[in-house]
Amino acid sequence: MAQRYINYNLKQQVLFWSACLFLWGSALSQKKWEDIGLNLSPYRGIRSVYVDTLEDQLIFGGVYLEEVNGQSSCPVFTWSPSGGANILAPYDFSIMPVRVATDIIRIGDSLVVIGQNMMAIYTDSVWHTVTEHDQSSLQQIIPYPYGEGYLIANGYSRTLMGDTVGALMYWDGDSLYEEFESISDYIGEGGIYDVIDYQGELYVSGNGSTLSGGIMNEILRWTGTEWTDVDGGITDVSKMGGVNAMVEYQGDLYFGGIFTQADHSGESHIARWNGSEWLPVGGGVYPHPLSQSIFSMVVHDGYLYVAGQFDEVGGVPAKSVARWDGTEWCGCGSYIDGDIRDITFYHDTLYIVGAFNYIDGDSIAKVARYIGEDFADTCGTTLYSALSSVRAPSEEVRVYPNPAVDEVFLELPVPSGQNIQVEVYTSTGVLMETTALRPQGKNRLVMDVVGWRSGFYLIRIETDEEIYTASFFKF
Template sequence: MRYRLALAILITSTASAQSNWEGADMPYLSFGVRQLYADTIVDQLLATGPIAIVNDFNTPVIANFKSGEWSYVQGFGGGGLYTSVRFGDTLVVGGYFHTLADEPINLLAAWYDSTWHNFGQFPSEGVVRKLRVVNGDLYAVGSFHTVDGSVCHGVAKRVGGHWEGLGSIDYPIGDEPIVLEVCEYQGNIVVGGEMNPIGLGNDLMQFDGTNWLDVGGGLLGGVGAVTCLAVYQNELYVGGGLYVGAGSPGHGLVRWNGSSWSDVGGSMRDIYGTTTYNASASSLLVHDGKLLVGGAFGYAGTLHANQFAIWDGSTWCATGDSIGGTVESMAFYHDTLFIACTDSLDGQAVNYIGRWIGGVFEQVCEQVGIEELLEESVLPIGIGPLVSERRSLFGLPDGSVQLRVFDATGRLINSEVVVSSAGRALMHTGTPVPGMYVVEVISKTYRGVARFVSTQD
C-alpha cells in the first residue's frame, strides 16, 4: 500500500489547521468564472465568465493575472464571455457578445497586430462555449448552427482563413445541440455536450475525418450532459451528468479504452458517499502523471473529496479541504494550480478564483482495503471506550500525529491531527453507526493501527 501524506500541511479539525487554498484576490465583480486559461506565450492567466468592472454583466471583461497583479480587457458588449485560447500569435476569445470596441462582432474575436479583429462570421444567436487547439488545429464548439456560411451544428474547425463544419450530422428538427467540450482520442475528434443526434446516441460522438460515429455504442441512459473530456493513460475520460442508476457504467465520470467502458475507481459520489444523487466531474486536467478532477461531488470512490480529487489510474487521493460549490475549471500558472470555484474555500470568502498554497496534492489517499490495512506490519495501539463522542488512544509517540478513521468498507469517516502527551491522545469519533472501525495513526516515524466496534443505536 502506498501513502503519500504531507503531514505538515494536512487539513485537520483543529483550530490551528491551515488551508491548502487561498483566494486569488481577483478584484472585479463576478458571480462565477467559466474558464481559466494559462497563456504561456505572453505569460498570463486569463479568466472568462460573468466578470465585470461595474454592475453590468452585459459588458464583461477578461480578467488578466500577470506578475502577481490583476488587470482587465474590456470593450465587449451585448452578452458574455465563455472561453479563450492562444492560437499561434493570436489570442482568440468566445462567448455570446455582439460588439467589441463598438464594432459589430458576434460570438468570437481575435487579438493580433495590437488590435481586435472579427475572426469569422458567426450568427447573432448562439454561444461559443469552448475554444481548443487540438493537434495544432483550432476548434470552436458551442450552440451555433452556422459559421462562415457552413452548417456546423456547434462544431467548427479553423481551416486557413475561415471556419468549416465537420462532416454531416442529422438532428431532430428544432433540437440543436449545445456542444461543451472537444478533444482528440485515437486519431478522432471527440465532442461532448447536450446533444441528441439521430442514430448516434446521447451527448458524446466522434469524427473520423469523414463521418460522425458514436463512442462505444453511446452513453447509456440518464445523461444530463457531457461537460469535460480528457485523455489519460491512453483512455478517454468523460465527465458530466452520468447516473449508474440509469445504466451508466459509472457515476459522474467514466472512461473508455477503445473497446469497453468502465467506472473510475468506484465513481464520483454525492455528499453521502452514495450514487443516489448527482455527483459529477466538471473539469479534468492531466498534470505530472496524475488526473486532477474538479466538479460537484462529495466523494471520489470511498474517499471523502470535496469537489476536488486526484486519480493516478488506480487510487483516489484528496486534500482534505472544503471547497464551496463546483470546481468549473483548472489551470496551472507558474506551477501554481488555480481553480474556478464559488465564493468559499475552507470557510473563507473568495471571489470565485482560488489558488493552491499547500504542498503535494495527495494528502489523504484511499485505502486498498481494510483487510490489507490490518494485515500490514504496524505497531499496535490501545483504544478506550466511547465517552462523550471521544475515545482515548494509548501507546502513541508524543507530539503531533495524524489520525484517520475508516469504516468496514474502507471509507474515510474522520481525519484529524491531535497532540499526544505521555503516550495518550483523545480522538473524536462522534457516535458512529454500529459496525467495525479501523483507526490509523501516522507520524513521520511511526504508524499504528487499532480497531473498535461501535454498538451504539
C-alpha cells in the same frame, strides 16, 4: 471453493476511514488555499482559465465582470504574479453583447475568445469582432487535427450571423464553415461541449447524440468516414445530463460531466475508455444526484485532477476537487462553498476558478491557488476499487433495478437447496444490515433498501460452492 473476491479486513478498513475523516476535519485549520489579490464582482463567476506561455500569464474568462480590482472590465482579463491583473481594452457591448467567455486560445500575437453570443480576436489592444449579435453558445476551440485551422464546438442555439450552422465548425482564421455536416443528424437539438483527438479518431462530447436505438449517448467518434457510437456510450437516466470534458490520461480517455453511468458500469459522472472497452474509475462521484458534476479535468505530473461540484469521489471525501493516480482517489481536505468550473497548473501550482466565495472559512472568491504542502490529505483504495476487478459478470448475477430506490432484486445462478449468505457494504467498507433479505421465487432474493443513503453498494454473495460479487447504486 473458487475465490472471486479479494480478502478484505473490514475492521482495518473502518479504522482507516475513521482516521481519514478525522484528519480531514483537522486539516480545515491549516491554510491550503489563497487568493491572488483580485477583488472580483461578488455575484459573477469565472468560467475558464488559459495558461499563456508566450506572455507568461494566466488569462481568465467568465460571466461579464463589472469590476476587477475596482476597474471596469469585460469578460476577459489577464494576471501574472509580477504584474497583477491587467484589464483588456473594453469593447462595445452594443455591438457584441457577450456575457460569458467559455474558452480562450492564443494564436500568434492574438487572443481568440469564444463564448455565449460571441467570437472575438484581441490584437494590439484592440478587439476585432468575428461574429456580431450571434445567438450561438460556443464552447471549445482546438487546433484542427487534420491540417491547418481550428475546430469549434457549438452549443445548443446554432445561429451565426443570422444563418443556421452545425454543431461543429471549422475556422480558417478568417471565416467560419460548417464541418462534418452529418453530425447534426445525430446531435439533434443537443450541443457539443468538448472535442478531442484520441488514438487517431475525433471524439466529440456533449448532450444529444441518439445512436444505439435512441439512447442519449452523449459522445460520438469520427472514424474517418462516419460518426459511430462508443460501445454503449454515456447513459443518463434523466436525459438531462451531458459530458462536459474529455482528457487523455495514461493512454485512456476520461469523460467527466453530469451522467449516471458509462455503458452500465455503475459509476457516475466520470468514465474511462481505452479505445475498445470501459474500465472502472474507482467508484465514481458521490452523491449521485444530477446536480453533482465534473466540469474540468487536467493532467499534471503523472496525476489526473478533476473539478466540479461534488462531495466524494470513490468514497473519498473530496469537496469539488480531487486527484486520481490510476488506482486511488485523493482529496485535499478542504471545504469549497461553490462549484469549480475550470482547473489548471501554472508554474507547477494548482489554480481553480468558479463560483465559490469561501474556502475553509476564508474569503477567497472565484480564483484560488493551492499552497498546501501535499494535495493528498485523504486518500484510499476503496472497497469498490478492491472488488471492481473481480465483480461477477452480469450473466452470473443479475442485480435490478440498478439504480434502485426501495428494493433490489438478486438473481443467482445457484441450484436450489444451497445455503446463501449475502453481505452488502458501502463503498468505504461499512457492512449494512441485511436482515430484510427474503426469498422470492427460484434463485431470487429481494432486499429492502428504504432509508439507505444514496450511493454505491458492493454485494458479496457466498454459497456452498462459490463466492460472487456485484454492485448497485441507490438513489
